[in-house]
Amino acid sequence: MKDGDIVNLFLxxxxxxxxxxxxxxxxxxxxxxxxxxxxxxxxxxxxxxxYLEAWYRIPxxxxxxxxxxxxxxxxxxxxxxxxIHDHRLKRQAYVDELTTELEQCIPSKSNIEEEMxxxxxxxxxxxxxxxxxxxxxxxxxxxYFYMDTSSQIAERFGYSDNKVxxxxxxxxxxxxxxxxxxxxx
Amino acid sequence: xxxxxxxxxxxxxxxxxVVDADITPIRVKKRNGWKIGISVAAGVLAVALLTYVLYPxxxxxxxxxxDVTTGDxxxxxxxxxxxxxxxxxxxxxxSQSIKTTGEKYDEYLAYYTDITRTVLSDKVxxxxxxxxxxxxxxxxxxxxxxxxxxxxxxxxxxxxxxxESSRESAKSIWLSNYMDNGEDKLLxxxxxxTNSGWTYEQGLMDLLASEYFASSFSGDPSDPDYSSAYREWxxxxxxxxxxxxxxxxxxxxxxxxxxxxxxxxSGKWEGRFSYPEEGVFHGTSGDVTTPFYKxxxxxxxxxGEHFISADAKxxxxxxxxxxxxxxxxxPEQLLEDEExxxxxxxxxxxxxxxxxxRRDPTVMKNPTLVMPxxxxxxxxxxxxxxxxxxxxxxxxxxRSDFTPLSKDGQGGLFISAIEHDARIMIDEDGCRAxxxxxxTIGYGEPNFYDQIVLDRPYIVEIVSESGLPIFVGIVNNVx
Numbered sequence: 001m002k003d004g005d006i007v008n009l010f011l012x013x014x015x016x017x018x019x020x021x022x023x024x025x026x027x028x029x030x031x032x033x034x035x036x037x038x039x040x041x042x043x044x045x046x047x048x049x050x051y052l053e054a055w056y057r058i059p060x061x062x063x064x065x066x067x068x069x070x071x072x073x074x075x076x077x078x079x080x081x082x083x084i085h086d087h088r089l090k091r092q093a094y095v096d097e098l099t100t101e102l103e104q105c106i107p108s109k110s111n112i113e114e115e116m117x118x119x120x121x122x123x124x125x126x127x128x129x130x131x132x133x134x135x136x137x138x139x140x141x142x143x144y145f146y147m148d149t150s151s152q153i154a155e156r157f158g159y160s161d162n163k164v165x166x167x168x169x170x171x172x173x174x175x176x177x178x179x180x181x182x183x184x185x
Numbered sequence: 186x187x188x189x190x191x192x193x194x195x196x197x198x199x200x201x202x203v204v205d206a207d208i209t210p211i212r213v214k215k216r217n218g219w220k221i222g223i224s225v226a227a228g229v230l231a232v233a234l235l236t237y238v239l240y241p242x243x244x245x246x247x248x249x250x251x252d253v254t255t256g257d258x259x260x261x262x263x264x265x266x267x268x269x270x271x272x273x274x275x276x277x278x279x280s281q282s283i284k285t286t287g288e289k290y291d292e293y294l295a296y297y298t299d300i301t302r303t304v305l306s307d308k309v310x311x312x313x314x315x316x317x318x319x320x321x322x323x324x325x326x327x328x329x330x331x332x333x334x335x336x337x338x339x340x341x342x343x344x345x346x347x348x349e350s351s352r353e354s355a356k357s358i359w360l361s362n363y364m365d366n367g368e369d370k371l372l373x374x375x376x377x378x379t380n381s382g383w384t385y386e387q388g389l390m391d392l393l394a395s396e397y398f399a400s401s402f403s404g405d406p407s408d409p410d411y412s413s414a415y416r417e418w419x420x421x422x423x424x425x426x427x428x429x430x431x432x433x434x435x436x437x438x439x440x441x442x443x444x445x446x447x448x449x450x451s452g453k454w455e456g457r458f459s460y461p462e463e464g465v466f467h468g469t470s471g472d473v474t475t476p477f478y479k480x481x482x483x484x485x486x487x488x489g490e491h492f493i494s495a496d497a498k499x500x501x502x503x504x505x506x507x508x509x510x511x512x513x514x515x516p517e518q519l520l521e522d523e524e525x526x527x528x529x530x531x532x533x534x535x536x537x538x539x540x541x542x543r544r545d546p547t548v549m550k551n552p553t554l555v556m557p558x559x560x561x562x563x564x565x566x567x568x569x570x571x572x573x574x575x576x577x578x579x580x581x582x583x584r585s586d587f588t589p590l591s592k593d594g595q596g597g598l599f600i601s602a603i604e605h606d607a608r609i610m611i612d613e614d615g616c617r618a619x620x621x622x623x624x625t626i627g628y629g630e631p632n633f634y635d636q637i638v639l640d641r642p643y644i645v646e647i648v649s650e651s652g653l654p655i656f657v658g659i660v661n662n663v664x
Contacts, residue, residue, distance in 0.1 A: 076196055
């Protein structure tokens with residue numbers, strides 16, 4: 001079923017919408033969550049929570065043209081929240097690894113105590129990734145949105161692990177310069 | 186604001202970009218369950234491959250082939266249902282019998298010195314890597330397929346007095362070094378691809394299977410399926426890491442036999458390398474800013490008169506040695522240094538054998554290795570190097586003697602091509618390729634240096650757990 005038709009089912013408060021979403025996107029959503037949580041049970045819970053949240057958010061949202069991304073973002077947020085707050089999942093070290101990498105993008109002059117608008121930051125990152133080549137943009141998103149390991153990215157794109165790490169390192173450096181130039185942070 | 190916030194804010198990335206990044210086709214196939222880039226492990230990788238082809242005396246003289254045509258003139262091979270079949274298969278020893286035997290490798294090390302100097306002194310200023318071990322296995326097998334002066338010239342460069350000693354040495358090296366524990370590995374593999382239109386000495390195929398663990402295959406070299414099986418074998422043995430060279434490999438339709446050896450290594454660093462800091466590598470092509478990684482765990486050093494060496498230990502699978510020439514000297518110039526090979530070939534860590542002045546005040550106490558990431562490949566046409574080392578008859582169809590291989594081409598078979606390709610990958614996790622430990626002793630004398638910074642061209646060597654140098658290369662530039 002087309003995304004627009006699925007959204008229409010949500011808008012009509014037809015519970016069939018949930019079954020269609022599960023059939024059409026369930027496996028992918030599970031994959032996104034499992035890559036982050038590394039726990040099948042938790043991933044299933046996050047996916048079920050995602051369906052529920054989609055039910056409450058449509059309407060007012062009407063993601064007719066970006067339903068997949070809309071669902072991915074919900075499941076990612078829920079999965080990330082679980083691994084940050086549920087220490088039984090033992091993913092803290094991995095979160096630390098990613099956050100340490102991202103902190104390398106913070107311009108040296110910025111005050112890390114200062115409040116920052118996440119939307120402003122995300123908009124800047126979106127502008128930045130649009131300046132990157134297709135392959136670099138995908139590698140960056142796999143790392144910091146899907147939270148893949150460098151070896152998973154290497155396998156997906158047919159690169160060496162080395163190459164992925166070097167690409168990411170350079171993009172972080174470039175992002176730092178970009179944020180400085182745009183005076184974002 | 187902190188990294189955790191930033192990670193959460195990534196949730197607002199562009200919708201289209203997020204979806205696009207999820208539908209990227211997976212282009213690398215996993216084979217045999219082996220995972221490329223052993224995550225927090227494989228760093229250095231070196232793979233080597235060598236091919237040689239024997240041609241009939243008159244290339245394309247298919248009429249001289251024995252009984253391969255049918256009455257209607259079509260090739261009998263084309264009508265075969267089984268297009269590729271195995272002529273001989275090795276019986277691998279039980280894993281518990283494969284272990285480090287403490288064998289002395291004096292002949293191998295003498296060969297290693299000669300061939301390393303010959304090969305690496307060429308292509309000055311370029312990155313280059315090759316596997317002397319891979320070449321050794323191939324040359325040993327070529328010696329088995331040849332006779333007379335052709336064989337003797339090969340034995341000479343292997344520093345072996347006769348074929349029996351050569352055979353024993355090759356088998357001993359294979360048994361002492363082959364390892365695969367699921368994560369770390371040093372895999373050696375040999376195969377022979379024969380032409381089904383020729384008759385071969387089955388005894389030789391059996392001997393190569395039993396003594397060199399070589400698989401022999403037969404098929405029509407002009408058949409795409411046979412070439413496909415050949416490529417598949419190459420891909421599997423090298424984990425696809427040499428596809429740049431071998432992805433389109435074809436068997437030459439005119440060949441009598443193609444012999445392939447491969448070496449595939451990976452290992453993880455014993456000590457961790459820290460987050461990178463940007464630095465400048467002063468390469469032969471100019472300065473390049475690149476990430477450098479640091480480690481002070483498991484690093485052992487030795488300072489020679491014209492070089493500094495740092496050994497980084499791998500977990501149970503040898504070590505990688507980085508040799509930095511003194512300022513003003515290139516790695517190629519350093520290859521002529523006698524002390525370098527005395528040091529490189531001394532796999533037993535008894536530095537007392539060296540003059541005390543050589544190791545005195547220059548040994549570091551708590552050395553730190555600072556290195557850039559490395560990933561490059563090299564391809565060599567080995568003919569010219571082997572000629573330079575004294576192998577001439579094998580390439581000359583008027584003098585070559587390959588009678589042990591096939592009586593069909595008596596007096597007409599010769600080596601038409603011999604190529605060697607290798608790749609090395611070193612990163613903060615480890616190394617993929619081949620590795621070995623070389624005992625480098627650090628005496629507790631005054632500090633002279635506290636860091637070895639690989640920010641200019643250097644030599645890199647991978648040594649197996651048994652002490653055998655398996656890969657050696659020169660890094661003149663980084664990405």
